[in-house]
Structures are given as C-alpha cells and as structure tokens.
Amino acid sequence: MPEGHTIHRLAARHRAFFAGRAVQVASPQGRFAAGAARLDGLTLLDTEAYGKHLLHHFEGGATLHVHLGLYGKFADGEPPVPAPVGQVRMRMADERHWLELRGPTACEVLDPGLVAALRARLGQDPLRDDADPRIAYARIAAATRPLFALLMDQSIVAGCGLIYANEVLFRAGLSPTTPGSAIGAQRWDELWNDLRALMKEGVVQGRIDTVHTVHTPEAMRRAPRVDRHGGEVYVYRRPGQPCLVCGTAIARGPLAGRNLYWCPCCQASGDV
Ligand SMILES: [Zn+2]
Numbered sequence: 694m695p696e697g698h699t700i701h702r703l704a705a706r707h708r709a710f711f712a713g714r715a716v717q718v719a720s721p722q723g724r725f726a727a728g729a730a731r732l733d734g735l736t737l738l739d740t741e742a743y744g745k746h747l748l749h750h751f752e753g754g755a756t757l758h759v760h761l762g763l764y765g766k767f768a769d770g771e772p773p774v775p776a777p778v779g780q781v782r783m784r785m786a787d788e789r790h791w792l793e794l795r796g797p798t799a800c801e802v803l804d805p806g807l808v809a810a811l812r813a814r815l816g817q818d819p820l821r822d823d824a825d826p827r828i829a830y831a832r833i834a835a836a837t838r839p840l841f842a843l844l845m846d847q848s849i850v851a852g853c854g855l856i857y858a859n860e861v862l863f864r865a866g867l868s869p870t871t872p873g874s875a876i877g878a879q880r881w882d883e884l885w886n887d888l889r890a891l892m893k894e895g896v897v898q899g900r901i902d903t904v905h906t907v908h909t910p911e912a913m914r915r916a917p918r919v920d921r922h923g924g925e926v927y928v929y930r931r932p933g934q935p936c937l938v939c940g941t942a943i944a945r946g947p948l949a950g951r952n953l954y955w956c957p958c959c960q961a962s963g964d965v
Contacts, residue, residue, distance in 0.1 A: 697852020744851025
C-alpha cells in the first residue's frame, strides 16, 4: 500500500495540474457517476494529503476524498485523453491535463462536516506542518501495545506504513515489541523527527531510502537492492539477509497482522 509520502506527492502534482481551474469529472466505469456529476464543471480550489488520504477541495464546499488502499492507482497525462481502458473509477480533465483513478478503496464526495470527521479520526501526519507530535505521544505513552503497531495505527500517526515503521525502529535501535508506555518523551521526539525527515526525503525522491550514507551500496561496495519497492533499506523485506550494520540475519515475524522485520542484534533491547 502506498505510504504517506506518495499521497503527498500526488496532492502536489494534482494541485499543479488543476488548482484554480474548472475541471470535467466523469466516471467511465460508472461506480462514481453521482459523485462525478456533482463535481463536473466546478473549480478545484486546492488539494491536500492527510496521512494516506487525498483530498481535492472544490468551490462550493464539496471535497473529493480518495484512499488508494492496496490496489488504487492514478495515471495522468496531457491531451488527448485516451479511451478508457479497464475500470476507470474517476476521470478528471481540463484542456491541459487528464487524470484517471483505478481501483481505489475510497472515491467519494464529502461535505465539510464529513471532511472534519475524517480529520478527527486521523492521527498526526509527520509530513504536515500542522502536525503535533505531543498529541501522538499522549496516545503512545498510554499504550501497552508494541511500538510497531502504534506507528502503524493511522489514528495515532497518519501516513506511516509498513516500510517506514520497520525502518524507523531499526534506525532507533528499538525492539519493535517495545510497549509504547516504555518510550520516554525525548526518545519519542527523536523517533518522530527521524520519521519526519525520512518521509520528507521520500516526498522529494519518490521512493523510500532509509540507510545512512555509510551504508549505501557505494560506501559498502555492495550491489544495490533489487526490489519492486525500490530504495535502500535496513530490514524491510530483507529476511535472512545480513544486517548492514552488524551482519546478523534479519528476522521476520507477524505482529498486529503485518510483517515485521528486525535485526535481533541491533534491536535486541527494549531499553529506552
Ligand atoms: Zn544488526
């Protein structure tokens, strides 16, 4: 599933395409026909990302809400608009650009009250300037659940997905099963700041790289990682491979229904 940095990149891209412009909106597949009819011809005022949620705000107060989920994908381009191929849930276009959405978990029009409700149930997004890590910390410090599960909980930290959660815990040298309540405020601040920096880099690069300069392929004279998720990482999808820091085989195990990866040596300690 795309993590928050991808959604923030999409928000910026769609803003550059359409903000301040009247757009045609349609649903070639038909499943979003009523919503598309409501937005068709309106001016898109602005876009924003909130965690893994993408919002397009239109004149008159209507907001298009998209959550890509596991299978959702955007495509875009310049005219001419291609004939619809497959299940195009939503198409947006003006005379300069077109945009297509396939397979999202959510594609709906929300009124301001529902947008406010959506925001209220989401946690702090490290990529947003209005994020307050102390609000997230209040939840974490009160929780006995493992830190990994808390980082993945979108009502606590919005936009952090599997790769960032695994990697930021490795970089902090924290055992992923450390309970939230064992994390001090200062340790949380460090974790948050590291996560924020990694995610901001992800927005710029369009991929997730989490290794320090001394652990890049060039510095270590090793082959670059080959993985469809791209990026140089310490533990994510590297089970059985040697830890880039200590050489111990990376471990994998299920936690909170998700795949957890960690170095049993570098992250042995729950000490905080
Ligand atoms: Zn290690």
